[in-house]
Amino acid sequence: MVEFDEIVKTRRSIREYADRDVSDEDILKIIKAGMQAPGSRLGAEPWEFVIVKNREMLAKLSEIKPRVKTAPVAILLVANIERAFYKLHWQQDMSAAAENMLLEAVNLGLGGLWNGVAPTEDTMAKVAEMFDLDNENQIPFCIITIGYPAEGWENRFMDKFDESRIHYEKY
Secondary structure, eight states, rough: OOOOHHHHHOOBBBOOOSSSSOOHHHHHHHHHHHHHEEEEEETOOOOOEEEEEHHHHHHHHHHHSSGGGOSSEEEEEEEEGOOOSSSSSSHHHHHOOOHHHHHHHHHOOOOEEEEETTTTTTHHHHHHHHTTOOTTTEEEEEEEEEEBBBBOOOOOOOOOOOGGGGSSSSO
């Protein structure tokens, strides 16, 4: 296990994966990390997850989101609006879950990529159709790809700190 400070500093977007399976145990750990995210209200978290490992499904999904193609696993995060406490702020809950999942992937020696779906209407509609989602209450938020990083794509520190972006008391 990696120290949390190192996980945050070394997590990066992994866009290419090694041809290596991810264990069901690790996938479940990643989903559990997503479910540990803070939500707008305890018990009203909107997140649900669809795990995709089937190569044909991944290929079909890559027609919508091309970065899915080399991933051994894709996890679709779906916002179930009926369960959301704040019906207009579900994106915040979903974002917290997604980042938790990406950090857990690094913790497990894996890499991940946040593939945005919402709020692009066309992409949302295509993903919803592919997964038989109820367009009104089940909103596709993002697709997180998970896998072992391909050579040259390892998680590593990239200094993004920029003091000029810090403001005190007012902008």
